[in-house]
Amino acid sequence: MSSLELTVAVGIVVLGCASLARRLGIAAPVLLLIAGILLGFVPALRTVHLPPEAVLLLFLPVLLYWESFTSSVREIRSNLRVIALMSTILVALTAAGVAGAAHALGLPSGPAWVLGAAVAPTDATAVAVLGAILPRRIATTLKAESLVNDGTALVIYTLAVGVTIGAEHLSAAHLGGMFALSYAGGVAIGAAVTFVSVRVRSRLTDAFQHNLLALLTPLAAYLIAEAVEVSGVLAVVVSGLWVSRVSPRLFPAYARQYVRTVMGFLTSLANAALFVLVGVEAQSAVRGLSSAGLARGLLLVLAVSAVIVAVRFGWLFTSPYAIRVLDRRPQQRARRLPARPRVVMSAAGFRGAVSLAAALAVPHTLTSGAAFPNRDLIIFVTAGVIAVTLLVQAPLLPRIVGWAHLPEDNRPTEERHRAQITAVEEALAALPGLATAHDADPELTDRLRAEYERRLRVLRSDDPDTSNWGAADWDENYARLRRALIENKHATVVRMRDEGEIDDEVLLDLQEGLDAEAVHLTRHT
Known part of the structure; x- marks a missing residue:
């Protein structure tokens, strides 16, 4: 099957699942994932595989840019410490916990860390859907966490993949240097690209040119950052936040309206298509597993899902008291959330687009030419963990929110x-x-x-x-x-x-x- 035929097939599936989801009241990603798995049974699609580099480039920059653009800078600033800790330390602990559990169940150390890094970050798009039922402070904290934690997870992911294929060597100094360079470089490149983009857009009078540059900005920021081996994710997030701040003054109404319409459509389509494509890849991954491998994969899905939830609960119920030991100011105590809102935040750790993209981007071979160990298993477990968050956590969240009796945010x-x-x-x-x-x-x-x-x-x-x-x-x-x-x-x-x-x-x-x-x-x- 050609790329054009695959594109048409995915488009038809997205259209059908969107209509069916509204009628049945089911989350669209669930149907899209199932439809992708069924699509994988088509004989012509059994040999179709997405190029690993294309997955991160085609989907991730646009999705992150738009989520950043529609985020609240004021709320991010007021909750910056909590967001920073959740998007760095919590991600690292989650990746380590998952890697430990996967290694204990027989996965080699390198692939175990790749799996841990892939499922460590929460999904910005999934969290954004929850904004209507959550107070603004909680919703913004979760959304900002999911934007920034991608950078931490992808640094760990890059290092884990590099070690596994033989291109990286692990040491504490090397790891610390990678994080520092990745964050600082990503922010700097995102700011530089956005500065140029904003200056050019402020002189444009054509809505189409505005929209084209709005689309090229996150792609350029991501490509340049990745080319110099710093965080493309942070470059895109910085770009989205900056443009959202200056666009009301610098860009005309017709351009803002056109960009908002087109970018909203593209991000919705990219997110939906990604779930279909991971279903296709997951089905392919299952075919590559033996019956024993499939049983092992299902066990890993359950174990990894449990570890993710446990680490998140543990962090959100211990970190406020650790912060209290270091910062005893009255205003800090006043901002501490009670236990029930922390339960809501713990249950809202959905996985989605970034995890899918990272799993699909695992290379097929090592530098020696041998096959990447357990690649199919990594894709299968990642897809399974995402399915668990969609099928179990998503339906439970409204009930948990109701139980928590969160104060109405007017x-x-x-x-x-x-x-x-x-x-x-x-x-x-x-x-x-x-x-x-x-x-x-x-x-x-x-x-x-x-x-x-x-x-x-x-x-x-x-x-x-x-x-x-x-x-x-x-x-x-x-x-x-x-x-x-x-x-x-x-x-x-x-x-x-x-x-x-x-x-x-x-x-x-x-x-x-x-x-x-x-x-x-x-x-x-």
Whole structure:
């Protein structure tokens, strides 16, 4: 089967599974993984294997970039210590625990560490789905952890693969140097690539060019970082966070809307396709195992899943007290989460796209030309662990959240409401000056003032009836003045984000509506 036929087959599977998942109320990744396994029975697909380098390059940068772009910088900053510890020490402990358990069950040391590194990081996309049922602080901490921990896991993974194939030699100094160089170099390259990208995009006027550069930025950051052997993951994360911070001011509404639509589609498609492709590879891996190997693989899936959960629970229930010994400030104690929220965070350690990509990227041969030991088993166990998190942890999480009685987090709604009121108030205050600057007819100005005053009354009274909002006739002068007011509102909410009054995610939510309104006005003039 050709690559084109495989692409069409995967697209049809993704479309069918997405529709079926909505009807049955089942998580789409579960169906996609099963469909990929069934697809592997097609004779023409039995010889299809993804190039290891292509997996990490085609899927990982785009997925991580978009998750970084839609993350809250404010919440990351306020929970930075917890995120840093979870994305470094916890990942290393998880990889070590899994490697120890796998080695005890007969896997050689090198492949055991490769497996441990592959399943150590949590998945940003899976965690993002949980944001609607979790308080913002917990959801952001989990999401940020899953973004940064990929860098730690992939350093361990690279070292483990290198040792196994004979290209690396392990020592404490070498390991420490790799981590330091990987993190610092990844951040530096991500910042450098993004600086150039932002400068170029700020001069573009074509939406297609904006979107193309938005797509090329994470790929370029990742490629350059990996070429000099530093963390491509951190380079991409830095890029996404930086662009999310500056895009409201530097890029026009039509470009933001176009990029948001296209990148959202591409990341959803890449994530879905990856689950299908790992199902195909998992089926292939099973065929390469004997009956004894399959039984051993299932035992490894259960053991590794148990170790992952146990290490995560152990860390989240001991690290706060270790931090307390080192930092006894009252504000530190006030920020410590009670036991029940920590149970929720422990149960939310889903594995997904990065683990799949890492397992599939294991090379087929050693430097000597011999086959990489237990490659099929590593892919099988990784796919099995991901399936366990999707089939067991995912259905249990809403019940655990209900048991935890987490306090309702109304801050995003309150911040959004406050930002809308402030934006309309400041737009009204700026209306006379904008009307003069745009030489607007007094009648048009009065019409807009009446609309905005009505909108302000609606916001202050929480009246849901906004059916007549923006129902005026399309007139070029009217539209030009109204666009100026939208720009004023946009500047207001960006300023509120910069001053910490509202969150980055609240800004993105409001910006989506303002951009759509601005583009709509442009199309009617």
